[in-house]
Amino acid sequence: MFWFLILDAALAKLPQFCYYQNKECGGHGTCQQTDGVYTCICDEGCTLSPSMLCVPEVCYNPQYNLLCPNGECVKTGGSYHCECPSGLTAIGSQCAADVCITTINGVQTACSGHGTCLYNGYSAYYCGCEQHYSDHKLCTTCNLNYGAIINGECYPLKCIQKTTQGDSVLCNNCGTCSFSATGMINARKWHCVCDDKCKAKDGQCLSNSCVSDNYETYCGNAGVCTPSGCLCNSGFSGDKCTHNDADPGACPPNQTRVDGTCYPDRCLTKTDPPMVCGIQGAGECLYFDLEDAFVCKCNDGALSTDVYPCIPTGCYVDNQMCPNGKCIAESSGSGYKYHCECDDGFITRNNSCLPPSCFVSLSDGSTLECSGHGTCRTFGCDCDFAFAGPHCENFSGHCHPGFVFINYEVGCVAKECITYNPDRRVCGGFGKCVSDRGSYKCQCDAETVSDKDYICVSSYCRNENGAVCPSMSCVKLPSGKGQCGCPQDYSVYNGQCFPNVCITGNSLCSGNGRCNVDAGTCACIIGYSGASCSSCASGYQDVAGMGCISRGCIANGVICSNVGTCYGSGCQCPSGYRPNGPSCVVSGSSGPGLSKGAKVGIGMGCVIVISGVGLAIFFILKRKCKKAEVPADEEAQRLLDPEMSVEDVI
Numbered sequence: 001m002f003w004f005l006i007l008d009a010a011l012a013k014l015p016q017f018c019y020y021q022n023k024e025c026g027g028h029g030t031c032q033q034t035d036g037v038y039t040c041i042c043d044e045g046c047t048l049s050p051s052m053l054c055v056p057e058v059c060y061n062p063q064y065n066l067l068c069p070n071g072e073c074v075k076t077g078g079s080y081h082c083e084c085p086s087g088l089t090a091i092g093s094q095c096a097a098d099v100c101i102t103t104i105n106g107v108q109t110a111c112s113g114h115g116t117c118l119y120n121g122y123s124a125y126y127c128g129c130e131q132h133y134s135d136h137k138l139c140t141t142c143n144l145n146y147g148a149i150i151n152g153e154c155y156p157l158k159c160i161q162k163t164t165q166g167d168s169v170l171c172n173n174c175g176t177c178s179f180s181a182t183g184m185i186n187a188r189k190w191h192c193v194c195d196d197k198c199k200a201k202d203g204q205c206l207s208n209s210c211v212s213d214n215y216e217t218y219c220g221n222a223g224v225c226t227p228s229g230c231l232c233n234s235g236f237s238g239d240k241c242t243h244n245d246a247d248p249g250a251c252p253p254n255q256t257r258v259d260g261t262c263y264p265d266r267c268l269t270k271t272d273p274p275m276v277c278g279i280q281g282a283g284e285c286l287y288f289d290l291e292d293a294f295v296c297k298c299n300d301g302a303l304s305t306d307v308y309p310c311i312p313t314g315c316y317v318d319n320q321m322c323p324n325g326k327c328i329a330e331s332s333g334s335g336y337k338y339h340c341e342c343d344d345g346f347i348t349r350n351n352s353c354l355p356p357s358c359f360v361s362l363s364d365g366s367t368l369e370c371s372g373h374g375t376c377r378t379f380g381c382d383c384d385f386a387f388a389g390p391h392c393e394n395f396s397g398h399c400h401p402g403f404v405f406i407n408y409e410v411g412c413v414a415k416e417c418i419t420y421n422p423d424r425r426v427c428g429g430f431g432k433c434v435s436d437r438g439s440y441k442c443q444c445d446a447e448t449v450s451d452k453d454y455i456c457v458s459s460y461c462r463n464e465n466g467a468v469c470p471s472m473s474c475v476k477l478p479s480g481k482g483q484c485g486c487p488q489d490y491s492v493y494n495g496q497c498f499p500n501v502c503i504t505g506n507s508l509c510s511g512n513g514r515c516n517v518d519a520g521t522c523a524c525i526i527g528y529s530g531a532s533c534s535s536c537a538s539g540y541q542d543v544a545g546m547g548c549i550s551r552g553c554i555a556n557g558v559i560c561s562n563v564g565t566c567y568g569s570g571c572q573c574p575s576g577y578r579p580n581g582p583s584c585v586v587s588g589s590s591g592p593g594l595s596k597g598a599k600v601g602i603g604m605g606c607v608i609v610i611s612g613v614g615l616a617i618f619f620i621l622k623r624k625c626k627k628a629e630v631p632a633d634e635e636a637q638r639l640l641d642p643e644m645s646v647e648d649v650i
Helices: 001-013 616-622 632-639
Strands: 029-034 037-041 046-049 051-054 072-076 079-083 090-093 094-096 101-104 106-112 114-117 126-131 146-151 153-156 160-162 168-170 175-180 189-194 199-201 204-207 223-226 228-234 254-256 261-264 282-289 291-298 325-332 335-342 347-349 352-354 359-361 368-369 374-377 380-382 403-405 412-414 430-434 439-444 448-451 455-458 474-476 482-484 490-493 496-499 511-514 521-524 540-542 548-549 565-567 568-572 577-580 581-588
Touching: 037 046, 037 051, 079 090, 090 106, 094 114, 106 114, 106 439, 126 496, 146 160, 168 175, 189 199, 335 347, 335 352, 352 374, 368 374, 439 455, 455 474, 455 482, 474 496, 568 577
Parallel strands: 189 204
Antiparallel strands: 029 037, 046 051, 072 079, 090 094, 101 106, 114 126, 146 153, 160 168, 175 189, 199 204, 223 228, 254 261, 282 291, 325 335, 347 352, 359 368, 374 380, 403 412, 430 439, 448 455, 474 482, 490 496, 511 521, 540 548, 565 568, 577 581
């Protein structure tokens, strides 16, 4: 039955809770959706129960959520009734034993109409009384711990309110006490059903005369609404407790003034200054009965976050509202249109405001995003595996388990995507490595075919017999097509053809620039020059294997006093220091001296210098800075071995 139930629900495209015993709404109603909420609409003569959905009302006992306690609900001639075993009498929606039956005004009742006749399992019956009745005999005595007598009737305390004089009143004299439920899965309980002159709140009926603002706040959140009006807390006064005796201009508790108007704090952003439901037109502050609280109802095209109750999707970037900019609302015929307007100095891309620090300038006037090893986001560079630093310029020297270092340009790649015949490449040079449900696979380029050696290979490299470049390797041309071998003045690097001038050992352009394949030249980052970006540009100096550093950061062969970072042409100093020419000095001092604890010997070799793309060799060597027994030049030559894996290096 369980599988049929799921199948029926799936076919009907209704949620599972719309079914009871494999029948929609228990077979006595239809499940309908209103404002995104599914509810069973019961047939005439049926009522809603929290577990059985729609049931015949004449058989339903709401106190214990049962059908015909001690009997059976049967249908005869088109109508339902309780059918009782011998010795029991059908009274209302239950089968009662004689011990449970009383006669009131000539009419038989079970448990005086305030309970249910139950069987104790030992051949005896008794009355299970409602909580505000106490005797557990015939349910005739009011239990004053849970109820109160008003006009000779016993009512549960949940429906009772006290006046300022201490008198008990039923539902603030503007409602009736009902044992009912709201929604499909809520158990029935005693609560007040209010008249038009009152509104339900916390199960009580509160007079509309207690409402103190446009947001249905009662007694200014500084008092209690009683049948005779607001009873104010100490320090507040007025007929609606809106006057703060100590600060007459203050907003009521739990409210804050925005643009001259007090708003519930639940509707304000957690920003300085606060905004009402986010930006203009994104939502409105409303009171919701079901939540018994003020919430922002977001308009179409807006969503809610912990900080902003409503953010237009046009301004939602990196889980924030226009970081590094502001959200602009432009009125249109159908409401508002939103976009991010970036602060001065930030770069607009795909509606994001990106910091300029992500981009490294090249000698040809172009820029390189995060050194080619990351993605620029609103907070800065989000680096690829094995790369770090403000510009992702630092190679960490090791890969995650299951990954292999290819070269400085590619970084670390999953082993599943690496081919070794004819040489080590990623996806044979004709695809990219992508994540697929926890593993990795090659996603081949267009116009490629599968191959046992290459994984992905260009269809242009296969001869009529299906062999791939029998006497040489298949390489990718600048156009993206494959060819057996590279054209003149080009050589294979990572399965692709690059101009010979760009190829420098185990990197392109000495790791200090970007190869322009079409022009056949290297575009160097700031600080480097030469055909292969292997020399320092004017105004820059090679410092102890640290790469080309601006002379504006060097004093006596030391970079920024060994405590700062060379950024551009000057020093960027840490907290507690300030720039002083090419040095970082202790804040408040007038000279270049450093405290004893701040001095760092350059022999340690571990100063991080932002130099754009940086030297692949240096960043690997940096992790070995304490291995004085290995000369730097010998270590560098060992690292340049193309057959050397990262595991061999670290």
